[in-house]
Amino acid sequence: MSETRLPKQQGAIDKRNRIIEKGFELMCEKGYYNVSTPEIAKVAGVSTGIIYQYFSDKKDIFIEGVKNYSNSIMFPMLQIIEKSNEIKDFNTLLDEIIDKFIASHTMSEKAHEQLLAMSHLDSSIAEIINTSELEMTENISMLLEKNNIMLNNSLEKVHIIYGILDNYCHEVVYHKHDKIDYNIMKENVKEIILFVLKNR
Amino acid sequence: MSETRLPKQQGAIDKRNRIIEKGFELMCEKGYYNVSTPEIAKVAGVSTGIIYQYFSDKKDIFIEGVKNYSNSIMFPMLQIIEKSNEIKDFNTLLDEIIDKFIASHTMSEKAHEQLLAMSHLDSSIAEIINTSELEMTENISMLLEKNNIMLNNSLEKVHIIYGILDNYCHEVVYHKHDKIDYNIMKENVKEIILFVLKNR
Amino acid sequence: MSETRLPKQQGAIDKRNRIIEKGFELMCEKGYYNVSTPEIAKVAGVSTGIIYQYFSDKKDIFIEGVKNYSNSIMFPMLQIIEKSNEIKDFNTLLDEIIDKFIASHTMSEKAHEQLLAMSHLDSSIAEIINTSELEMTENISMLLEKNNIMLNNSLEKVHIIYGILDNYCHEVVYHKHDKIDYNIMKENVKEIILFVLKNR
Amino acid sequence: MSETRLPKQQGAIDKRNRIIEKGFELMCEKGYYNVSTPEIAKVAGVSTGIIYQYFSDKKDIFIEGVKNYSNSIMFPMLQIIEKSNEIKDFNTLLDEIIDKFIASHTMSEKAHEQLLAMSHLDSSIAEIINTSELEMTENISMLLEKNNIMLNNSLEKVHIIYGILDNYCHEVVYHKHDKIDYNIMKENVKEIILFVLKNR
DNA sequence: TATGAATGAGTCTTCATTCAT
DNA sequence: TATGAATGAAGACTCATTCAT
Numbered sequence: 001m002s003e004t005r006l007p008k009q010q011g012a013i014d015k016r017n018r019i020i021e022k023g024f025e026l027m028c029e030k031g032y033y034n035v036s037t038p039e040i041a042k043v044a045g046v047s048t049g050i051i052y053q054y055f056s057d058k059k060d061i062f063i064e065g066v067k068n069y070s071n072s073i074m075f076p077m078l079q080i081i082e083k084s085n086e087i088k089d090f091n092t093l094l095d096e097i098i099d100k101f102i103a104s105h106t107m108s109e110k111a112h113e114q115l116l117a118m119s120h121l122d123s124s125i126a127e128i129i130n131t132s133e134l135e136m137t138e139n140i141s142m143l144l145e146k147n148n149i150m151l152n153n154s155l156e157k158v159h160i161i162y163g164i165l166d167n168y169c170h171e172v173v174y175h176k177h178d179k180i181d182y183n184i185m186k187e188n189v190k191e192i193i194l195f196v197l198k199n200r
Numbered sequence: 201m202s203e204t205r206l207p208k209q210q211g212a213i214d215k216r217n218r219i220i221e222k223g224f225e226l227m228c229e230k231g232y233y234n235v236s237t238p239e240i241a242k243v244a245g246v247s248t249g250i251i252y253q254y255f256s257d258k259k260d261i262f263i264e265g266v267k268n269y270s271n272s273i274m275f276p277m278l279q280i281i282e283k284s285n286e287i288k289d290f291n292t293l294l295d296e297i298i299d300k301f302i303a304s305h306t307m308s309e310k311a312h313e314q315l316l317a318m319s320h321l322d323s324s325i326a327e328i329i330n331t332s333e334l335e336m337t338e339n340i341s342m343l344l345e346k347n348n349i350m351l352n353n354s355l356e357k358v359h360i361i362y363g364i365l366d367n368y369c370h371e372v373v374y375h376k377h378d379k380i381d382y383n384i385m386k387e388n389v390k391e392i393i394l395f396v397l398k399n400r
Numbered sequence: 401m402s403e404t405r406l407p408k409q410q411g412a413i414d415k416r417n418r419i420i421e422k423g424f425e426l427m428c429e430k431g432y433y434n435v436s437t438p439e440i441a442k443v444a445g446v447s448t449g450i451i452y453q454y455f456s457d458k459k460d461i462f463i464e465g466v467k468n469y470s471n472s473i474m475f476p477m478l479q480i481i482e483k484s485n486e487i488k489d490f491n492t493l494l495d496e497i498i499d500k501f502i503a504s505h506t507m508s509e510k511a512h513e514q515l516l517a518m519s520h521l522d523s524s525i526a527e528i529i530n531t532s533e534l535e536m537t538e539n540i541s542m543l544l545e546k547n548n549i550m551l552n553n554s555l556e557k558v559h560i561i562y563g564i565l566d567n568y569c570h571e572v573v574y575h576k577h578d579k580i581d582y583n584i585m586k587e588n589v590k591e592i593i594l595f596v597l598k599n600r
Numbered sequence: 601m602s603e604t605r606l607p608k609q610q611g612a613i614d615k616r617n618r619i620i621e622k623g624f625e626l627m628c629e630k631g632y633y634n635v636s637t638p639e640i641a642k643v644a645g646v647s648t649g650i651i652y653q654y655f656s657d658k659k660d661i662f663i664e665g666v667k668n669y670s671n672s673i674m675f676p677m678l679q680i681i682e683k684s685n686e687i688k689d690f691n692t693l694l695d696e697i698i699d700k701f702i703a704s705h706t707m708s709e710k711a712h713e714q715l716l717a718m719s720h721l722d723s724s725i726a727e728i729i730n731t732s733e734l735e736m737t738e739n740i741s742m743l744l745e746k747n748n749i750m751l752n753n754s755l756e757k758v759h760i761i762y763g764i765l766d767n768y769c770h771e772v773v774y775h776k777h778d779k780i781d782y783n784i785m786k787e788n789v790k791e792i793i794l795f796v797l798k799n800r
Numbered sequence: 801t802a803t804g805a806a807t808g809a810g811t812c813t814t815c816a817t818t819c820a821t
Numbered sequence: 822t823a824t825g826a827a828t829g830a831a832g833a834c835t836c837a838t839t840c841a842t
Contacts, residue, residue, distance in 0.1 A: 005825090005826090011826085012825095012826065012827090015826090015827095031321050033233055033321075036810080036811065036812080037811080037812060037813075038811090038812090038829095041829095046827080046828095047827060047828045047829060048812095048813085048814095048828085048829065048830090049813090049814080049815080049827070049828055049829065049830095050826075050827055050828075051813095052812090052813065052814075053826075053827085057812090057813095058811095058812070058813090113320045114320065114321075116316065116317075116320045117316075117317050117318075117319075117320030117321045118317075119317075120313045120314065120316050120317035120320075121231055121233075121317045126375075130375050130377065133377075134377045134379065134380075137377075138379075153381070153384050153385075153388065155379060155380055155381075156380055156381060156384050156385040156388050157388055159377075159380060159385065160364065160367075160368075160385065160388055160389060160392065163363070163364065163367040163368075164360065164363065164364060164367075167360075167363035167364075167367065168360075168363075175326070175330050177330065177333075177334045177337075177359075179334065179338075179355060180334075180355055180356055180359060181353070181355075181356060184353045184356050185353075185356040185359065185360065188353065188356050188357055188360055188396070189360060191399070192360065192392055192395065192396060195392065195395050195399075196388070196392060199391070199395075205801095207801095209801095212801080236835080236836055236837080237836075237837060237838075238804090238836080238837090241804090246802085246803090247802060247803045247804060248803080248804060248805090248837095248838085248839095249801095249802065249803055249804070249838090249839080249840085250801080250802060250803075251838095252837090252838070252839080253801080253802085257837090258836095258837065258838095405804090405805090407805075411805085412804095412805060412806090415805090415806090431721050432721075433633055433721070436831075436832060436833080437832075437833060437834075438808095438832085438833090441808095446806080446807090447806060447807045447808060448807085448808065448809095448833095448834080448835095449806070449807055449808065449834090449835075449836080450805075450806055450807075451834090452833090452834060452835075453805075453806085457833090457834095458832095458833065458834090513720045514720065514721075516716065516717075516720050517716075517717045517718075517719075517720030517721045518717075519717075520713045520714065520716050520717035520720075521631055521633075521717045526775070530775050530777065533777075534777045534779065534780075537777075538779075553781070553784045553785075553788065555779060555780055555781075556780055556781060556784050556785040556788050557788055559777075559780060559785065560764065560767075560768075560785065560788055560789060560792065563763070563764065563767040563768075564760065564763065564764060564767075567760075567763040567764075567767065568760075568763075571759075575726075575730050577730065577733075577734045577737075577759075579734065579738075579755060580734075580737075580755055580756055580759060581753070581755075581756060584753045584756050585753075585756040585759065585760065588753065588756050588757055588760055588796070589760060591799070592760065592792060592795065592796060595792070595795050595799075596788070596792060599791070599795075607822095609822095612822080636814080636815055636816080637815075637816060637817080638815080638816090638825090641825090646823085646824090647823060647824040647825060648816095648817085648818095648824080648825060648826090649817090649818080649819080649822095649823065649824060649825070650822080650823060650824075651817095652816090652817070652818080653822080653823085657816090658815095658816065658817095
């Protein structure tokens, strides 16, 4: 396996980024196993060879894509919570969060799908996702404390909440069982979250 | 693509089942994309060619495997709930359910992983899983009614509960974040479920 | 690396042999590194894929070729010696042997070249050659004894003789330094061999 | 193919030499086909591009290396013979020569291997080796005459001797057949050489 | 019905060489 | 003179699927 090289010149950096961006996009669109390296090269407007100077592997491209994605999906979430310095109305805040969550799921529907898929197929990717999930949990937990919402066992509780939210949003976006009313479900979700947060 | 044919003779039926069983096993063990059709044939003790008389596709084998698996994982769950004709002690029942759930996750760790992976990669598999999840929700919902636990919006609530349980068990079995105490989390999960069930 | 399969049907066996024969021929002709697998397939009149059912590797083809070659080069040599049940005239016998040796070198000029080349590049091939050289030495040694030519340290002496012969023939066939008179050299070689054999 | 250029400035000359030295070293170590041009550039501390200003080819680097090597292996041999102005004791001289020969083989085990390998793969390299072998033969031949050892057909005889020595040393260094006693063989080799030299 | 030999397009990856800077 | 980013053709190998027997 040849050495990977980090580009130094600006043009090259752009090129590397374009490979990640376009490659990840393609992989998410068509499925990791249904995209070939030459195809990625073509779409990114580079030659096949250059890919293997910047990445050790096809998988490597995906992983870099995942990292970018993780950040981009986590960041807005934290922003919301952070902005709400004084939480007067949980209900409104929750609405905002859920909406944002759904938005980011929608925004990169396929990406999220593919991410989960690969996480089960490749342990190194699974690790990245797990890590970012835990980070998320910790961050939210800290934010709550800052806002004087002191929970005992906050990590566990936040983790559960996070899971509920993720499930809900995921369903809304893709898997709509038609027998389920997602507005009602949303209210239920919110009730549960409030219950957890108040039941200190 | 040649026509698929259902075998009539007993020997042939056995053969077909062996392909499904061994094939699914292998796919779960090593990952769908890392198992070849000839390999499946070999392990199942049949010829390569015969596979394409019983199945239209490699994926077809997996799907048949999934169906079997779905049943086998859902069935014990429903049994428990059904047996508890008179629910006097929710807490105990929940413990039982959670333990059973964890058991079935553990039992077929790889299978479940692979299932999720493929569900994100292939929509026909996703559909199967979704369907079985909804069935599960409906069945549980009905069981509750039979036991005189009348919930409004029961489908939505049960669905949420199902999700919480699934998340929890999945984490316990595979992804244990070491900063999280899963005994405490279990108590929290139970509290939440009880809250939902009582908050009619 | 997929399993290698030995063909059972006659047609398949022929096919396998054709791959070895044509492949080895090609590799000898153009150099191992200058022949591609598809090219071998084409020349052998088979598909690329089948090659990897009979051979684990490109190198594997070469090795099988080497084995065939070793036999075919060693066999006639031994025959000569064996036939000469009563050695009355060493000189004549030596002439015969040398001629046969040269003939077999000439016959497969490139093969021998390539063999030596690969033996230095790949240890598994080197081993095959070494083994067959030693076998040769041992066989000749035994033949001499049978003919009541008892040498002390016969193995060592025969090995030296074998080397001298091999060098000589190789030179005659390919590397003719034009300043060297190979007829004279041949006489010298024979003298030396006779010296060794008589100097018990 | 771009024009090759010989550097004039001292720094550039050093650079060129470093490429030859490091490149040849690497090729010998890992095998010609397992070393890439960029790798050579890296090890030599130059840029990829510069290589193609000093050398027309990857092979060109190897050839230059071979030339250096040939000299370095032939030189000490000739020195020995030259120094022994009055040859009183052939036996001792032979011992010295053989030891020196073995030493130079050992010293650059891989280089010698690779050299032989390439000589069979590439005719231009074969030529270099052949030439240097013949030179060696001629030099030794002349040295013998200087020392009043007049052989008829000296070229042929020396060539044979050279071959015997080379075979012997090569075997000792790399291919030790374990059934062969190399001390005994050495004595036999010496006997033969003495026979040739005395049998004028 | 069953076999397993055969196919060949397709995959990832490498590397000698060129060329813009 | 020198750099090192870029090229892209070519290589070894895989595998779902077909087909002669």
